Amino acid sequence: MRRWFFLGAACAAAAALGTAGGAQAQDVKIGFILPMTGQQQSTGRQEAAAAKLYMAQHGDTVAGKKVVLIVKDDGAVPDNTKRIAQDLIVNDKVTFLAGFGVTPAALAVAPLASEGKTPEIVTAAGTSIITEKSPYIARTSFTLAQSTVPMADWAAQNGIKKVVSMVSDYAPGADAEKSFKDEFTKKGGQVLDSIRFPLANPDFAPFLQRAADQKPDAIFVFVPSGQGGIFVKQFVERGLDKAGIKIIGPGDVTDDDLLNGMGDAVVGTITAHFYSADHDSPTNKAFVAAFKAANNGMRPNFMAVSAYDGMHLIYEALNKAGKTDGDSLIAAAKGMAWESPRGPVSIDPDTRDIVQNVYIRKVEKKNGELYNVEFATFPNIKDPVKAAVAK
Ligand code: PHB
Numbered sequence: 001m002r003r004w005f006f007l008g009a010a011c012a013a014a015a016a017l018g019t020a021g022g023a024q025a026q027d028v029k030i031g032f033i034l035p036m037t038g039q040q041q042s043t044g045r046q047e048a049a050a051a052k053l054y055m056a057q058h059g060d061t062v063a064g065k066k067v068v069l070i071v072k073d074d075g076a077v078p079d080n081t082k083r084i085a086q087d088l089i090v091n092d093k094v095t096f097l098a099g100f101g102v103t104p105a106a107l108a109v110a111p112l113a114s115e116g117k118t119p120e121i122v123t124a125a126g127t128s129i130i131t132e133k134s135p136y137i138a139r140t141s142f143t144l145a146q147s148t149v150p151m152a153d154w155a156a157q158n159g160i161k162k163v164v165s166m167v168s169d170y171a172p173g174a175d176a177e178k179s180f181k182d183e184f185t186k187k188g189g190q191v192l193d194s195i196r197f198p199l200a201n202p203d204f205a206p207f208l209q210r211a212a213d214q215k216p217d218a219i220f221v222f223v224p225s226g227q228g229g230i231f232v233k234q235f236v237e238r239g240l241d242k243a244g245i246k247i248i249g250p251g252d253v254t255d256d257d258l259l260n261g262m263g264d265a266v267v268g269t270i271t272a273h274f275y276s277a278d279h280d281s282p283t284n285k286a287f288v289a290a291f292k293a294a295n296n297g298m299r300p301n302f303m304a305v306s307a308y309d310g311m312h313l314i315y316e317a318l319n320k321a322g323k324t325d326g327d328s329l330i331a332a333a334k335g336m337a338w339e340s341p342r343g344p345v346s347i348d349p350d351t352r353d354i355v356q357n358v359y360i361r362k363v364e365k366k367n368g369e370l371y372n373v374e375f376a377t378f379p380n381i382k383d384p385v386k387a388a389v390a391k
Pocket of ligand 1: 101102103104124125126127172223224225252
């Protein structure tokens with residue numbers, strides 16, 4: 001009897017706490033799953049720093065609710081991502097899942113997002129198909145085709161005729177390879193060879209030799225953020241720069257996080273991408289200054305800006321929806337437009353993918369540092385893969 005009484009009293013007390021305190025049930029939790037360790041750790045470091053900066057600047061209360069950021073490390077291993085996402089949905093009762101440093105991680109969570117009606121905000125991965133895998137996915141990062149198609153156009157119009165394609169052998173690499181080849185050959189260029197190398201711990205040297213032997217004007221390359229430094233090092237070690245071969249590609253290879261360490265051999269390299277820390281706008285200058293100040297001088301890269309915008313999307317969806325159920329939040333995200341440090345962006349209401357400018361940039365030395373300096377703009381680019389299907 002007594003035991004039951006105490007249990008009952010304890011339950012009543014807990015219930016009272018739950019309503020009186022209210023804070024816990026009212027919290028909006030954001031589960032950010034990122035590779036904080038392993039090969040993709042630069043993405044995790046950049047994204048976590050950007051998400052924290054956004055909260056430091058905008059406060060931790062939105063639409064009357066306290067926002068709690070939970071950062072979890074999946075090491076970019078999709079089985080981990082899935083297990084962590086499940087735990088965040090079931091036990092932490094997160095309102096949003098966000099992050100995903102690589103495509104397989106984002107894909108692994110899609111069925112859980114659908115089942116739990118939990119918005120999955122993709123702030124890193126870039127394969128076109130991701131947003132089609134759940135109606136609860138929205139993306140603030142990029143697709144590979146978004147940068148690759150403008151790159152192919154620019155190359156074809158600027159005297160590059162023969163290219164060897166070199167990509168990491170997984171989904172975003174396949175997207176980059178295909179969208180480059182389709183556009184470049186349509187514009188009169190020739191792809192001499194399509195080389196794929198392993199994603200994990202790649203040794204580029206033998207593949208670079210195979211590319212060099214074909215004497216292309218340029219090598220089109222896609223490697224995920226974090227691998228550009230070693231690619232460029234091996235390119236230079238094998239003398240490909242001296243042989244007059246150019247590097248072109250989406251800007252992942254001249255990632256702002258690593259660019260300064262690549263040395264003067266990359267000066268003059270032309271890439272296409274949606275973000276450069278050198279982007280000339282007041283919004284970006286303020287972002288870069290605040291990011292550096294909060295992170296011992298670390299320069300933000302395209303992953304940082306994708307996470308920062310992911311937080312913006314989350315905050316504004318909460319404000320606009322005034323509710324926290326997945327359907328209301330995804331509806332609020334559709335069509336949202338804002339000024340990002342990268343320039344103007346919006347969420348395509350049909351695909352839930354980001355629409356953004358893509359810039360052609362050249363690596364230059366400014367005040368002793370290397371930067372991707374933008375010199376041409378392809379405005380308001382939707383994911384070309386989905387745009388082609390819709391036509
Ligand atoms: C991806 O796995 O989708 C991915 C990761 C890093 C990048 C680009 C794409 O830089």
